[in-house]
Amino acid sequence: MPQKEKHQAKKSRANMSIGTLAKTAGAKVQTIRYYEEIGIMPRPDRTHSNRRTYTQEAVKRLRFIRHARELGFSIPAIRAMIELQSLSGGPCARVDEIAGQQLDVVRAKITRLKALENELTRMLNCCDGSDIATCRVIEVLSDHSLCESEHGSPENINMVSEKTLFPRN
Amino acid sequence: MPQKEKHQAKKSRANMSIGTLAKTAGAKVQTIRYYEEIGIMPRPDRTHSNRRTYTQEAVKRLRFIRHARELGFSIPAIRAMIELQSLSGGPCARVDEIAGQQLDVVRAKITRLKALENELTRMLNCCDGSDIATCRVIEVLSDHSLCESEHGSPENINMVSEKTLFPRN
DNA sequence: TCTACAATGTACAGCGACTGTAGAAGCAAG
DNA sequence: CTTGCTTCTACAGTCGCTGTACATTGTAGA
Ligand SMILES: [Zn+2]
Ligand SMILES: [Zn+2]
Ligand SMILES: [Zn+2]
Ligand SMILES: [Zn+2]
Numbered sequence: 001m002p003q004k005e006k007h008q009a010k011k012s013r014a015n016m017s018i019g020t021l022a023k024t025a026g027a028k029v030q031t032i033r034y035y036e037e038i039g040i041m042p043r044p045d046r047t048h049s050n051r052r053t054y055t056q057e058a059v060k061r062l063r064f065i066r067h068a069r070e071l072g073f074s075i076p077a078i079r080a081m082i083e084l085q086s087l088s089g090g091p092c093a094r095v096d097e098i099a100g101q102q103l104d105v106v107r108a109k110i111t112r113l114k115a116l117e118n119e120l121t122r123m124l125n126c127c128d129g130s131d132i133a134t135c136r137v138i139e140v141l142s143d144h145s146l147c148e149s150e151h152g153s154p155e156n157i158n159m160v161s162e163k164t165l166f167p168r169n
Numbered sequence: 170m171p172q173k174e175k176h177q178a179k180k181s182r183a184n185m186s187i188g189t190l191a192k193t194a195g196a197k198v199q200t201i202r203y204y205e206e207i208g209i210m211p212r213p214d215r216t217h218s219n220r221r222t223y224t225q226e227a228v229k230r231l232r233f234i235r236h237a238r239e240l241g242f243s244i245p246a247i248r249a250m251i252e253l254q255s256l257s258g259g260p261c262a263r264v265d266e267i268a269g270q271q272l273d274v275v276r277a278k279i280t281r282l283k284a285l286e287n288e289l290t291r292m293l294n295c296c297d298g299s300d301i302a303t304c305r306v307i308e309v310l311s312d313h314s315l316c317e318s319e320h321g322s323p324e325n326i327n328m329v330s331e332k333t334l335f336p337r338n
Numbered sequence: 339t340c341t342a343c344a345a346t347g348t349a350c351a352g353c354g355a356c357t358g359t360a361g362a363a364g365c366a367a368g
Numbered sequence: 369c370t371t372g373c374t375t376c377t378a379c380a381g382t383c384g385c386t387g388t389a390c391a392t393t394g395t396a397g398a
Contacts, residue, residue: 019345029346034385049393051346064311070322071310072285075384081310085301092304096296099306103289110282113275116241120272127265132254135261137268141240141250142233153239188374198375203356218364220375244355340398347392356382363376368369 015045015053025062032062040065040079073102115151122148184214184222194231201231209234209248242271284320291317 022029035041041061044052061082068078077098084095119140127136140146191198204210210230213221230251237247246267253264288309296305309315 017345018347028386030386031384033347038384049346051393060311063313067313068310069384070313070320071288072282073310081307085307088301090301091299092296092301092306093298095301095304095306096293096298099289099293103286103293106282106286106289110279110286113241113279113282117272117275117279119240120268120275124265124268124272127261129262129265130260132257132259132261132264135264137261137264138250138254141237141242142229144232144236144239151239186374197357199357200355202376207355218375220364238355342397343395345392345394347390349389351386351388353386354383358381359379361377363374365374366372368371 015055016059018052018054021054021058021062025059025066027062027066035062035065038075040075040082071102072106073098077102112152115149118149119147119151184224185228187221187223190223190227190231194228194235196231196235204231204234207244209244209251240271241275242267246271281321284318287318288316288320 016024018029018032021027022032027035032041036043041058044054044058047053064082065078068081069075073081081095081098084092123137123140123146126140128134132138185193187198187201190196191201196204201210205212210227213223213227216222233251234247237250238244242250250264250267253261292306292309292315295309297303301307
């Protein structure tokens, strides 16, 4: 057993180390430091030996960030939502708008990926598996006009980014 | 009108410049140079003033790469398929296997994105749009236990990469 | 108390697949 | 000759982390 567990168990309601925060909220230690660096996690207090100490607030914040990331939100989108939360009070229309944009992004990705699935399935079904010189997979990959659909360019469907959140002013 | 067009029209069956190749095959000039650098486009001949000159072979090769990229294949996967083509002759089983792996990747992405779509739709439907303090979107983003599904971590579903193509030997 | 090892600190490089930039040089047309 | 386009090389930046190197600190067992 890691020593840390015993150590932290004793003072479970006191401030926690970065490692404990990492385990509690489901992130890597480096990721937490990275979030601090880019300013979406607040800079925590330090011990006399310069180590970060976190409160329950930090756990909540980090859980929010991680879960939003798991749901595909970009860092700028998350940053915007955090700022909206911190100016507490007022309607949530803007938050819902950001989530709605994220939903649009997800749906666009699904549409594209279904087109890819279709093309890949088709080319694999049409290949008789004999020779490379006549392989249908190679043929289709060499010539988009053999495709059924306009499947678009690679990963042009991006996340809700800075640009979509804050259009060119 | 760009001068290039007139210029190139005169000698359309001769070697072409990198800009003409870019337009013909649908890529950016820098991308072509990048492909050369990483070794999936062969190094072309140069003019006396050090400019790249391309043949129809290069057009074919670049079209293959771009179309495979549009269908989501990774560079290592494309590199492998190019090598399989160049050792011409033999069955296409390996090519089809790579395409099959790509299909698996695409299907896994679709599955995950559908889960995300579901969660996003649910949280947006449940929000009454009144106040940030009670916003359902914020609530769900703060607490994964309010989700219906295990929607997984961000972008853990990767492309067919070096590792999947050449598992640890 | 000594020793080992775990955890933390900073700083920086790397991933994938490009894209954009800087600065120099060439090339053709008006 | 000047203007404007293209090309050349080299390198930095994108995104969201992840991994590494090396130094320091904290803790537990002997
Ligand atoms: Zn085949
Ligand atoms: Zn196609
Ligand atoms: Zn709301
Ligand atoms: Zn969830």
